[in-house]
Amino acid sequence: MKVHAQRLIAARLGLALLTLLIVSAIVFGLTGLLPGDAAQQALGQAATPEQVAALRHQFGLDQPALQRYFEWLAHVVTGNFGTSLSNSMPVSQLIATRLPNSLMLAGLTTLVSVPVALLIGILSAMFRGSLLDRTLNVLTLSTVAVPEFLIATIAVLIFAVKLRWLPALSYLSEVTSFGALVRIYAMPVTTLCCVIVAQMARMTRAAVLDQLNAPYVEMARLKGASPARIVLRHVLPNTIGPIANAIALSLSYLFGGVVIVESIFNYPGLASLMVDAVTNRDMPLVQGCVMVFCSAYLVLVLIADMCQIISNPRLRQR
């Protein structure tokens, strides 16, 4: 009965895996083409050519590029990203210590931003053209265009420097109670929310408006249903797909936003690990981080696709 939907989901799954494969090739190509030599970098200027050659051999840098790619891929599939060049620890272990922190930040941001964005989007679609709609429109337009470091610095200026309510840097070791958790996460989460709520709200509004113009809404209006009932009972079930897509897209923007936010608040997450890796030219670590980011993106898109497929009754009945 649900064969059609299952086949669709399987196709999406295969597509995501293919995309991940291409991403791995692009990432390895970019970092493999590196003009800077990792062995030279690790040993510094004073190293003798013999030492460099020995280390190159140890890293396997003297092998052909294609062979290195397939060896690397074989390791990555088993969860082994190699050893960090700068501190000789396994990359997977470094990532494992940082990933929960980033997931926590992303999770809290999602918890706060999604309900707010949905509320704004649905309200401004219901009262389109009103003062509320226009105000929300200008407000979301401006926040989507403001760089996240401006929001973050202003927030630090007001809440940490002037009012002294919140700490300017995030020390996760101090998280002992719920109050401490709120104090530490308040500013990073608010900054990230500012960035993505606007985008999400605009897309939600567009999706709801699109449905409000449909004939079945006119029918519901003619039979005397209240505006709230029309939106909640008739329109929302039809917009689950587009809204899930909008949420996935906005949350994927989160991965870019955390790069700035984590380095401003000195938050020990995956993005700040990656920025450090970039400045140290620690390529195995960069590769590992990028692959984690891309997998997370693909999982998000996959979930959104599944919401779309499952929420579509036409696919259920076939």
Added chain:
Amino acid sequence: MNRPATSHGTTVLYSAHGEEAKPCADALQDVPIEALAVKRSVFRRLASRFSVLGLIGLTIIVFWLGVAFIGPLVAPYKGGAVTSTEIFGACSAAHLLGTDYLGRDMLSRVLYGTQYTVGLALASAVLASCIGTFIGLVAAVSGRWVDEILSRLFDALISIPSKVLALVIIAAFGSSVPMLIMVAALAYIPGAFRISRSLAVNLMTLEYVQVARARGERLLYIARVEVLPNMIHPMLADFGLRFVFIVLLLSGLSFLGLGVQPPDADWGSLVRENIGGLSEGAPAVLMPAVAIATLTVGVNLLIDSLRRHGARANGGGR
């Protein structure tokens, strides 16, 4: 759709084409893709039917474009000149926007920085939009396999967050002005490609394109004469959005210290340089950030008002 008669087409087919073109172009407007809403005639009506917010946006854009060209000429001091003994000075008659962390005039720094922020972003946005449009057109016009391969490749590229992709490339190749333009363009080609491809695919199904095919026109001719002119306006609106994203990306990179390198400075690096003045509430750290915000908000306002008018002229019933 007036164009010279070609030697290929028979008279019958050609006249059919002439009659079909107009209704088809109108039918196209009903396609519920937001980007299509920007209508052909919008630019003719600009003068009379511009909303106040759109006008404000246009004014801001023209202002910053002007500053980018003549900024260094009208700056009160040379860009790098230390002109005051006061660090993080407040606004005064001699230094309208105060002084920075070395006692340089902030107004001159911002004026000199404009050409980097606006110029780099403009160059990358033009590159990204042109290349994206071109490849999207190629994908839509060519056969299924080319389309499939290109689409998979760009889907993979799009699943790497733009900031993360930029970080990887900068880690590999270092940071210079040409490199920054390449990085920003590469990060936003996939987005332009997606929109351009979906527009072109829709256009390819229309009758007048089929007639051109039946007439035996070459693919290059169909792409250039039949499809491209109908994509220009939606792609222009998309170009504006890409410009905003690129301004934010480049200033974010500069803020992390990976963008424009000293002694040159764009607005993002100005914020980074002067971040120490944050606790004193110095204008030096706020002004460049405000400059970025006005530029991006201005472009967004203009695009938004163009879209709205496009939708209204369309009879979309919003």
